[in-house]
Amino acid sequence: GAVVSQHPSWVICKSGTSVKIECRSLDFQATTMFWYRQFPKQSLMLMATSNEGSKATYEQGVEKDKFLINHASLTLSTLTVTSAHPEDSSFYICSASSSSSSFNYGYTFGSGTRLTVV
Amino acid sequence: TQLLEQSPQFLSIQEGENLTVYCNSSSVFSSLQWYRQEPGEGPVLLVTVVTGGEVKKLKRLTFQFGDARKDSSLHITAAQPGDTGLYLCAGALEGSNYKLTFGKGTLLTVNP
Numbered sequence: 729g730a731v732v733s734q735h736p737s738w739v740i741c742k743s744g745t746s747v748k749i750e751c752r753s754l755d756f757q758a759t760t761m762f763w764y765r766q767f768p769k770q771s772l773m774l775m776a777t778s779n780e781g782s783k784a785t786y787e788q789g790v791e792k793d794k795f796l797i798n799h800a801s802l803t804l805s806t807l808t809v810t811s812a813h814p815e816d817s818s819f820y821i822c823s824a825s826s827s828s829s830s831f832n833y834g835y836t837f838g839s840g841t842r843l844t845v846v
Numbered sequence: 847t848q849l850l851e852q853s854p855q856f857l858s859i860q861e862g863e864n865l866t867v868y869c870n871s872s873s874v875f876s877s878l879q880w881y882r883q884e885p886g887e888g889p890v891l892l893v894t895v896v897t898g899g900e901v902k903k904l905k906r907l908t909f910q911f912g913d914a915r916k917d918s919s920l921h922i923t924a925a926q927p928g929d930t931g932l933y934l935c936a937g938a939l940e941g942s943n944y945k946l947t948f949g950k951g952t953l954l955t956v957n958p
Contacts, residue, residue, distance in 0.1 A: 770950065771852075774945065821889075835946065840888045
């Protein structure tokens with residue numbers, strides 16, 4: 729089945745530094761990738777939709793200059809948290825779809841990245 | 847306003863009991879999905895329901911999509927400790943470009 733690899737699985741960084749999270753589709757081409765944020769024991773909140781070769785679409789309230797998304801190829805999307813602060817600490821998850829027709833079969837999610845900013 | 851109302855938020859039961867989780871909305875969804883998530887992991891798809899009134903079974907799990915495609919339920923029979931986890935319903939509104947909206951989740955604990 730479809731596999732999405734997310735890296736790193738956890739990262740600790742100092743306040744003010746930037747962190748890059750990678751999301752790769754291993755056995756299919758992902759035309760669309762989604763980035764979510766999840767707080768402990770809460771649901772997933774969509775941050776942005778990333779389409780290959782175009783600018784990401786951000787949800788209301790998500791700072792696009794702080795959460796930089798790049799989807800330069802059909803198998804890789806990256807999320808960069810710039811000038812991270814402790815309030816950015818969270819669990820970040822990506823998901824991918826190969827095409828609209830695969831939606832009814834569910835999206836494949838990465839295993840998540842636990843970001844801790846100290 | 848939460849687009850998908852999921853209930854209950856927390857559920858703690860004994861092994862062998864049955865339970866039902868509900869996912870309700872005032873909006874129509876083109877399809878609805880149920881995921882299960884373990885701590886520190888991404889969600890894993892359990893089922894997708896597409897047709898109003900559809901019922902799908904996955905071993906001890908039964909999923910139902912409402913006739914009007916506005917609600918869904920997940921029923922677990924004879925729950926086991928291995929069923930413990932966060933259960934999430936998610937759907938895409940018609941015309942939303944397949945953007946998933948998640949319910950708040952149900953944290954299920956099955957005690958041995």
